[in-house]
Amino acid sequence: AQSVSQHNHHVILSEAASLELGCNYSYGGTVNLFWYVQYPGQHLQLLLKYFSGDPLVKGIKGFEAEFIKSKFSFNLRKPSVQWSDTAEYFCAVNAGSGGYQKVTFGTGTKLQVIP
Amino acid sequence: EPEVTQTPSHQVTQMGQEVILRCVPISNHLYFYWYRQILGQKVEFLVSFYNNEISEKSEIFDDQFSVERPDGSNFTLKIRSTKLEDSAMYFCASKGGSSEAFFGQGTRLTVV
Numbered sequence: 001a002q003s004v005s006q007h008n009h010h011v012i013l014s015e016a017a018s019l020e021l022g023c024n025y026s027y028g029g030t031v032n033l034f035w036y037v038q039y040p041g042q043h044l045q046l047l048l049k050y051f052s053g054d055p056l057v058k059g060i061k062g063f064e065a066e067f068i069k070s071k072f073s074f075n076l077r078k079p080s081v082q083w084s085d086t087a088e089y090f091c092a093v094n095a096g097s098g099g100y101q102k103v104t105f106g107t108g109t110k111l112q113v114i115p
Numbered sequence: 116e117p118e119v120t121q122t123p124s125h126q127v128t129q130m131g132q133e134v135i136l137r138c139v140p141i142s143n144h145l146y147f148y149w150y151r152q153i154l155g156q157k158v159e160f161l162v163s164f165y166n167n168e169i170s171e172k173s174e175i176f177d178d179q180f181s182v183e184r185p186d187g188s189n190f191t192l193k194i195r196s197t198k199l200e201d202s203a204m205y206f207c208a209s210k211g212g213s214s215e216a217f218f219g220q221g222t223r224l225t226v227v
Contacts, residue, residue, distance in 0.1 A: 032215070034215060036218075042220070043206065043218055043219060043220040043221050044158070044206065044218040045218075046215055046217075049215050090157070090158060094216075100145075100146045100163050100165045100170040100171070100210075101163075102148060102160045102163050102171060103148075103150075103160070103208070103216050104160065105150075105157055105158040105159075105160075106157065107156075107157040108157055108158075
């Protein structure tokens with residue numbers, strides 16, 4: 001069964017600081033990887049995804065993530081955070097390519113950006 | 116941009132009552148899901164649905180839960196006899212063939 005672990009539960013940064021949120025997954029086969037963001041009081045929105053190809057993927061709002069297969073990792077990065085990035089970030093994985101496979105979420109990382 | 120819509124946005128119900136949470140998935144999607152998020156906890160998978168039947172369900176999805184797609188557009192989650200611990204945000208999601216899952220805005224269920 002697939003699983004996802006996120007190392008940081010709560011991160012506090014000042015504006016303009018760089019961000020890296022760790023994510024490791026456990027699954028032996030082909031995976032699709034995602035980062036979702038949940039702004040306060042809102043629904044889950046997709047930040048970026050990796051299906052195949054270039055392991056460095058760029059998403060919305062200046063976020064990027066790198067898939068390192070040998071480390072089973074998919075860390076999220078942003079060079080300079082803004083106050084509006086305050087949200088909860090979820091790493092997620094679904095096994096296989098296509099089909100009904102469910103998405104499994106990590107426990108989430110709450111990011112607080114201080115102006 | 117197409118989106119998944121859920122109604123109601125907030126539902127308050129008394130313990131023991133039945134609730135039905137409604138979702139309209141993206142129209143050409145084939146796979147449908149329900150997830151829940153208890154306040155302060157992670158998003159948990161409940162059930163996936165494809166070709167008019169359940170594909171997979173979690174341990175949480177016990178006999179008090181059911182899903183159906185009655186008319187080819189709506190996708191509903193029914194909780195037969197709600198318990199206090201069912202209070203959570205419930206998210207519906209839908210997916211095309213090999214795309215990512217698109218999530219609705221959620222229904223906040225409060226059981227009192």
